[in-house]
Amino acid sequence: MSTLSKPPTLVASDLDRTLIYSAAALQLPMPDADAPRLLCVEVYENRPLSYLTETAAGLLDQLSRTTVFVPTTTRTREQYGRIHLPGPAPRFAICANGGHLLVDGVSDRDWAAQVAGRLDDECASLAEVRAHLLSAADPAWLLKERIAEDLFAYLVVDRALLPEGWVKELALWAGSRGWSVSLQGRKIYAVPQPLTKSAAVREVARRTGAELTLAAGDSLLDADMLLAADRAWRPGHGELADTGWSAPHVDALQETGVAAGEEILRRLGLAAAQTLA
Ligand SMILES: [Mg+2]
Known part of the structure; x- marks a missing residue:
């Protein structure tokens, strides 16, 4: 029962x-x-x-x-x-x-x-990805840049001004370093794949x-x-x-x-x- x-x-x-x-x-x-x-x-x-x-x-x-x-x-x-x-x-x-x-x-x-431990072993460092994000993003549409829990990064952007293809290009760069990119509303996340x-x-x-x-x-x-x-x-x-x-x-x-x-x-x-x- x-x-x-x-x-x-x-x-x-x-x-x-x-x-x-x-x-x-x-x-x-x-x-x-x-x-x-x-x-x-x-x-x-x-x-x-x-x-x-x-x-x-x-x-x-x-x-x-x-x-x-x-x-x-x-x-x-x-x-x-x-x-x-x-x-x-x-x-x-x-x-x-x-x-x-x-x-x-x-x-x-x-x-x-x-x-x-897994992140250390399996993918590029947060510092490297963050540096790339900051150099690749344009202040014209970048509203905020944030590090979350010392684990991953995200950008808050003006979607209307975000150039088409920028996220795709970022995803290619990140993918070869063991990171994923996700676009959700006004936020672009860069997250280690593990x-x-x-x-x-x-x-x-x-x-x-x-x-x-x-x-x-x-x-x-x-x-x-x-x-x-x-x-x-x-x-x-x-x-x-x-x-x-x-x-x-x-x-x-x-x-x-x-x-x-x-x-x-x-x-x-x-x-x-x-x-x-
Ligand atoms: Mg959701």
Whole structure:
């Protein structure tokens, strides 16, 4: 009768533009009177920043009570700390694109050391990549340059002024040095290839004994995690949708914007319930 002996289902999901949405990313095409009620889950510099629908909030609450729900984000720990998701606080969370594995809110030192070792061995240094970014970017469209957790770099750019082909050229340069490039909204990320969400998710699966992993994400930095999962979902918007990226076990949803976040949570919940039955 008891389901306690069953291995848990692990649900690893990206946050930004997968589960939570800034005002600019919401996409609310319906008449205002029909728009869904929204819950703000992040405040930044005293202003509301990220939302999900109230229905999505209920679905996420339910999901995090029945599975090992693991927020899996490229955000730094500090940026993640601003988000207050509905439901019980997740036991595990993955930040810095897999560079930090939070266990009850505290970064696991063994994991961070293991990641640092791999980066030293397998790819060009952050200093070299940063120097290239700064010399290649044009102040005309470069708004900010940031280092995240001493692990990777990102630029905030004016997309309207960003020359076509610049990101592609950067990706070629970076690829030959063991780094990946991802364009998400106004941000261009340069991330070491061994720094992956999937590696950290695998570590959580090992620690929890989970045998089934469900995943969701919208960007190139989520692709490895979606591929490594048993089943996965991506929204109808974003870098993966724009490039036509697909895989047999990854469902491409039609929905875009905050409605996609709600639908992803619905699908995750249904798939998780099937495994409990
Ligand atoms: Mg995302």
